[in-house]
Structure formats: structure tokens, C-alpha cells
Amino acid sequence: MRINNYHKAVSLEDAYEVLKKNGQNSIIAGGAWMRLSSKEIETAIDLSNLGLDQIVLADNSIKIGAMATLRDVESSDLVQALGDGILCQAIHKIMGVSIRNLATIGGSVIGKFGFSDIMTPLLVLETTLEFYKKGKISLEDFLESKDREPDILLHIYLKKQDTSGYFYKMTKNSLDFAVVNVAISKTNNQFKIAVGARPSIAHLAQNAMNYLNGEKVINDEVISKAVEIAMQEFKFGTNSRSSEEYRSQIAAVYINRGLNEVNKR
Amino acid sequence: MKIKVKINGYNKTFDVNPDEYLLDTLRANDYLSVKKGCDNSSCGVCTVLFDGKPVPSCSLLTVKTEGHEITTVEGIQKDAERLSEYFGHQGADQCGYCNPSMALTVYALKHEIKNPTDAEINDYLVGNLCRCTGYQSQHLAIKKYLEDDQL
Numbered sequence: 167m168r169i170n171n172y173h174k175a176v177s178l179e180d181a182y183e184v185l186k187k188n189g190q191n192s193i194i195a196g197g198a199w200m201r202l203s204s205k206e207i208e209t210a211i212d213l214s215n216l217g218l219d220q221i222v223l224a225d226n227s228i229k230i231g232a233m234a235t236l237r238d239v240e241s242s243d244l245v246q247a248l249g250d251g252i253l254c255q256a257i258h259k260i261m262g263v264s265i266r267n268l269a270t271i272g273g274s275v276i277g278k279f280g281f282s283d284i285m286t287p288l289l290v291l292e293t294t295l296e297f298y299k300k301g302k303i304s305l306e307d308f309l310e311s312k313d314r315e316p317d318i319l320l321h322i323y324l325k326k327q328d329t330s331g332y333f334y335k336m337t338k339n340s341l342d343f344a345v346v347n348v349a350i351s352k353t354n355n356q357f358k359i360a361v362g363a364r365p366s367i368a369h370l371a372q373n374a375m376n377y378l379n380g381e382k383v384i385n386d387e388v389i390s391k392a393v394e395i396a397m398q399e400f401k402f403g404t405n406s407r408s409s410e411e412y413r414s415q416i417a418a419v420y421i422n423r424g425l426n427e428v429n430k431r
Numbered sequence: 432m433k434i435k436v437k438i439n440g441y442n443k444t445f446d447v448n449p450d451e452y453l454l455d456t457l458r459a460n461d462y463l464s465v466k467k468g469c470d471n472s473s474c475g476v477c478t479v480l481f482d483g484k485p486v487p488s489c490s491l492l493t494v495k496t497e498g499h500e501i502t503t504v505e506g507i508q509k510d511a512e513r514l515s516e517y518f519g520h521q522g523a524d525q526c527g528y529c530n531p532s533m534a535l536t537v538y539a540l541k542h543e544i545k546n547p548t549d550a551e552i553n554d555y556l557v558g559n560l561c562r563c564t565g566y567q568s569q570h571l572a573i574k575k576y577l578e579d580d581q582l
Contacts, residue, residue: 169450172432172494197492201471210449212495237484262558264485264536265472340557341473 195273232272249331439506525563
């Protein structure tokens with residue numbers, strides 16, 4: 167990545183004004199994954215001084231500042247207490263402490279990285295994003311959106327509710343990106359299933375969720391059927407980490423295990 | 432760009448490019464204990480403390496350190512020397528290439544987690560690769576060092 171100029175924003179409006187001035191201006195977060203990009207930034211805008219690194223309770227949600235580091239989130243008792251701590255588990259498996267001291271939750275979300283271990287649990291935890299101009303939108307809508315208007319991610323809201331959760335990341339070694347990752351939640355007997363690193367960005371298995379949530383009794387047969395439906399709606403691919411076939415088979419196994427696990431709680 | 436940063440307690444001013452990484456700035460200014468290994472955040476040998484927290488300097492833009500405090504192993508010399516005695520007793524030292532980053536990481540661990548478990552020590556050291564010794568001797572040395580440090 168090449169950066170021609172650097173601007174440390176003194177306010178959100180200041181950051182936004184610089185951002186919209188030039189299509190090649192860009193917000194930089196922790197910078198942990200910047201080496202993966204070859205893009206050229208005219209002016210890099212740093213939000214470090216704007217107090218966007220707090221994790222607090224607000225409006226029956228856990229409100230996480232976009233500049234909170236992954237280590238901040240992983241170490242938060244509030245986040246740990248939500249959904250059996252699946253977001254903390256997912257973060258904990260990302261490389262080492264040092265990179266997690268650098269990478270921010272906002273940078274990890276806004277990049278829509280296919281390899282993300284964070285997006286998958288966030289999808290099953292009722293996550294809302296707050297932008298400076300666009301306001302609040304759900305994470306699902308953000309992932310579907312093709313909106314390219316310049317904006318600044320401010321906060322990530324996780325709805326505080328009694329949720330059971332499951333997360334599994336399959337990797338070749340502890341420092342690598344996921345071959346595939348699976349997150350499942352159950353809130354008020356409603357299941358959510360997400361699979362990421364397929365290798366494209368995480369998605370919810372909407373058809374499988376509709377089927378499961380329409381069933382009165384959840385038993386082995388119903389879970390097997392839900393896995394079958396999920397596998398029909400997900401598209402898997404091949405890259406240097408794994409083949410399409412291997413990914414899909416691994417995902418099916420861990421969706422099944424995850425559903426069984428959260429169903430018992 | 433002129434950047435003012437405190438390194439090992441001393442105020443320094445560097446003239447850097449906006450896309451320059453801290454690792455390159457430090458090495459260009461003779462902080463050679465900060466090693467250049469993988470240059471992509473995987474090996475850990477470029478670790479420094481950024482306001483007391485371990486970070487890979489190969490992935491931290493120097494401009495982001497303006498007004499902050501950076502610590503290299505020279506900044507924790509007494510602690511590093513003490514840890515090296517434990518490494519020596521356990522045979523956890525060979526080429527020494529990973530030692531500065533290992534010492535900084537252990538220093539940060541000591542200040543962040545009191546009485547860490549074996550799992551917490553191992554977790555905290557993930558990303559600090561050693562090609563010589565294997566990790567068992569280092570783990571034993573660090574554990575003993577931390578236990579004695581509590582006394």
C-alpha cells in the first residue's frame with residue numbers, strides 16, 4: 167500500500183470533510199491488514215484521537231467504538247458475557263496478542279474481508295453498525311450494500327440478550343486464516359447460522375434458519391435436514407488454503423455439531 | 432513528515448514518509464535489536480511495546496506513533512537481563528534472534544496478567560516464533576521467571 171499524505175482528524179466532521187474531498191482518500195484504522203492491499207491512498211485519515219475506542223453499555227446493547235482494538239474487545243467482560251463469549255473466542259484465535267493490539271474491530275468489519283473470523287459471530291449476534299452520515303444499519307444490510315458513498319463507521323452495537331452461542335474455526339495452523347469458520351446462536355429458541363471464509367465473506371444460512379425456526383421440536387433429524395438446506399444455499403470455493411469440496415464437508419460437520427451444542431443449552 | 436515520539440524514555444524526532452512502517456524507521460535509526468523477519472506480522476521478531484502493549488512494528492505506521500511511547504528491549508534492560516538468566520538455566524537460548532521480542536512480550540505479559548496460567552503464558556506468546564529451541568524450554572524459563580518475580 168502506498169500513502170501520499172497523512173491527516174490526524176481533530177473531529178468527525180474534519181475526518182468526513184477530508185474523506186469526501188477525494189475518492190482516493192481513506193480512513194485508516196489499526197493498519198494491521200494494510201500490507202495485504204496494493205491500493206494507493208492519497209490522504210490517510212487517522213481517527214485515533216476521536217475517542218472511538220470505548221466499550222460501554224448503551225440502549226440495551228454493547229456499544230463498541232470502531233477504533234477499539236481486537237484485544238480490547240477480547241478482554242471486555244461485557245462482550246465475554248454475550249452469546250457464550252463467541253466473539254471473544256473468535257478474536258482469541260486470530261494470530262497473536264501483538265497483532266490483536268493493533269487491529270481494530272472497525273477496520274475488521276469495514277474491510278468485508280472474506281477471511282474474517284469476526285464477521286461470522288457478529289452475524290449471529292444481532293449486530294448493528296452506526297455510521298456518521300448513514301446512521302444505523304444492520305450488519306446484514308451492510309454486507310449486502312453496494313453503497314460507495316464516503317462515510318465513517320463509528321460504533322458497533324451488539325444487542326444484549328440471553329443468547330447461547332457456538333463458534334468454530336478450522337485452520338491449518340494457529341497463525342493462519344481460516345479454512346472455514348462457523349458461528350451459531352440461539353436466542354428465544356430462534357437459531358442463527360453463519361459460515362465464513364468459504365472463502366468469500368460470511369453469510370447467514372437464511373433458508374436453513376427459516377426451516378429450523380419453524381420446527382416445534384429440534385431433534386437429530388431436524389438438525390440433519392437443516393444442515394442439508396444450509397449446504398444447498400452456501401456457495402463454497404477453492405483457494406490456496408482449501409478446496410471447495412473440503413470446505414463444504416467441514417462446514418457441514420461443524421454446523422451439525424454447533425446446532426446440537428446450542429440446542430442442549 | 433516530522434514525527435515526535437518517545438523511545439525508551441528519550442524524546443526523538445524522525446522525518447518519515449506517511450507509509451513508512453515503524454520497523455524500518457527504528458532500524459534506520461540504529462535500533463537494531465528490533466529485527467526484520469517475515470515483515471508481515473507473522474514471526475514476532477519486530478515486536479516493540481507501543482504505550483506498554485506489544486505490537487508488530489512491521490505493521491504499525493510510524494506516523495501513528497506521534498506523541499506515543501515506544502519501548503525496545505534496551506528500554507527494559509534490567510528485566511531482559513534477568514529473564515536471560517532463566518533462559519540460560521533452561522537451555523532456552525540458542526541463536527538469540529527472537530530474544531528481544533520474547534523479552535518484551537514477557538515484560539508486557541507480566542504487567543498485564545498477574546500469576547498467569549500455563550495456557551495464558553502460551554497464548555500470550557503466540558506469534559513469537561523461535562526456530563532453534565522449541566518452545567518447552569522457553570515456557571519453563573518464563574514460568575519460573577514470573578513465579579520468582581511475584582516473590
